[in-house]
Amino acid sequence: MTRRKVAVTPRARKPLTMYVCGVTPYDSGHMGHAFTFVIFDVLVRFLEAGGKRVKYVQNITDVDDPLFERARRDGVDWRDLADRETKVHLRDMTVLGWRPPDKMPKVSEEIARILGAAAKLKSSRHAYHSDNLYFDASSYRGYGRLSHRTRRSMIRKLREEELLGAVGPSAKRDALDFPLWRRSRDGEPAWPSRFGNGRPGWHIECSAMAMRYLGPQIDIHGGGRDLIFSHHESERAQSESLTGKAPFARAWVHTGMVRYNGRKMSKSLGNLVKVSQALQRAPAAAVRLYLVSHRYRRDWDFQWSGLARAARFIERMRKLLADDARSKGPKKPAGRALMTEFNRALADDLDTPRAVRALRSAVRQKDAAAVLAMQAVLLGTASLT
Numbered sequence: 001m002t003r004r005k006v007a008v009t010p011r012a013r014k015p016l017t018m019y020v021c022g023v024t025p026y027d028s029g030h031m032g033h034a035f036t037f038v039i040f041d042v043l044v045r046f047l048e049a050g051g052k053r054v055k056y057v058q059n060i061t062d063v064d065d066p067l068f069e070r071a072r073r074d075g076v077d078w079r080d081l082a083d084r085e086t087k088v089h090l091r092d093m094t095v096l097g098w099r100p101p102d103k104m105p106k107v108s109e110e111i112a113r114i115l116g117a118a119a120k121l122k123s124s125r126h127a128y129h130s131d132n133l134y135f136d137a138s139s140y141r142g143y144g145r146l147s148h149r150t151r152r153s154m155i156r157k158l159r160e161e162e163l164l165g166a167v168g169p170s171a172k173r174d175a176l177d178f179p180l181w182r183r184s185r186d187g188e189p190a191w192p193s194r195f196g197n198g199r200p201g202w203h204i205e206c207s208a209m210a211m212r213y214l215g216p217q218i219d220i221h222g223g224g225r226d227l228i229f230s231h232h233e234s235e236r237a238q239s240e241s242l243t244g245k246a247p248f249a250r251a252w253v254h255t256g257m258v259r260y261n262g263r264k265m266s267k268s269l270g271n272l273v274k275v276s277q278a279l280q281r282a283p284a285a286a287v288r289l290y291l292v293s294h295r296y297r298r299d300w301d302f303q304w305s306g307l308a309r310a311a312r313f314i315e316r317m318r319k320l321l322a323d324d325a326r327s328k329g330p331k332k333p334a335g336r337a338l339m340t341e342f343n344r345a346l347a348d349d350l351d352t353p354r355a356v357r358a359l360r361s362a363v364r365q366k367d368a369a370a371v372l373a374m375q376a377v378l379l380g381t382a383s384l385t
């Protein structure tokens with residue numbers, strides 16, 4: 001939030017808590033998603049390799065506008081679409097060798113908690129009811145500080161994302177207010193509540209799930225960079241208004257966008273590279289290595305030549321490990337200088353490209369023990385073949 005690195009030290013004996021905004025299951029399985037979730041997987045594995053305990057929650061946003069729009073357009077039931085795309089996400093991440101989150105709550109199974117949070121905001125006058133129940137953004141000091149945006153820039157982003165909605169006596173009072181509970185349209189799920197039959201707004205879903213599973217304050221909150229505004233800005237405002245405790249998240253970690261042919265990958269532009277397509281050309285470990293060869297906070301361009309280079313390196317690494325496994329005699333411990341460099345790289349704001357260079361050095365020096373230790377963190381359980 002300060003655009004600076006912060007040290008996150010878990011409180012004594014308690015696990016470090018991490019919440020990452022998961023997929024809205026309607027276009028799962030592309031490289032942009034894989035990049036985000038592999039980066040957070042490296043973070044979890046690095047912390048755990050260092051002896052820390054991590055409690056990791058990643059949600060499934062199965063109640064959200066883009067999902068319903070897609071279901072309507074394709075003439076399918078939103079539940080079927082969500083189930084299918086959630087399976088794609090889990091399949092991809094399993095192949096990419098992640099350490100699964102400890103809990104993956106689905107919004108559709110958390111409605112009571114979400115409603116409870118919305119009602120509490122209403123009774124503490126952070127929310128008001130007109131056509132929908134809205135959060136009053138002006139009731140929270142510092143709305144806009146997480147994303148470093150002016151009021152005008154926030155409104156512009158809301159308009160771009162078609163989240164602006166209507167302002168007026170029978171709608172929201174101010175352009176920055178956002179729905180906590182809203183009426184459902186045809187084909188959308190509706191749950192009964194004292195604010196009318198309807199469904200939750202997007203932001204309150206994550207606040208309620210993060211707090212249910214990780215408590216009022218969490219150590220690390222992550223997601224793609226496109227979520228900083230309005231999603232995380234709003235989550236922070238609601239959560240701190242609900243609990244009176246600040247900060248809601250001690251550190252915010254946002255991953256960059258993956259482009260293809262110069263533009264952000266998105267289904268609407270038709271330039272998605274699917275994880276399944278990449279896996280047809282390279283082993284899972286190579287796909288993962290290619291992803292983590294990029295700095296997490298920067299945007300980057302997916303290139304097939306980069307994936308091919310990663311695959312050639314993985315093959316060299318596989319041969320080294322196979323030779324080492326066959327060789328008799330005592331195994332040498334991992335070289336200390338190599339491991340120090342590797343751990344320093346990841347401790348320095350998760351500098352994965354530098355950690356990949358350490359892995360390359362370990363392969364060049366034929367240090368199989370160091371390669372294995374680095375592989376476990378960077379590549380997880382992704383297959384080398």
Ligand SMILES: [Zn+2]
Nearest residue numbers: 021022206231
């Ligand atoms: Zn979220």
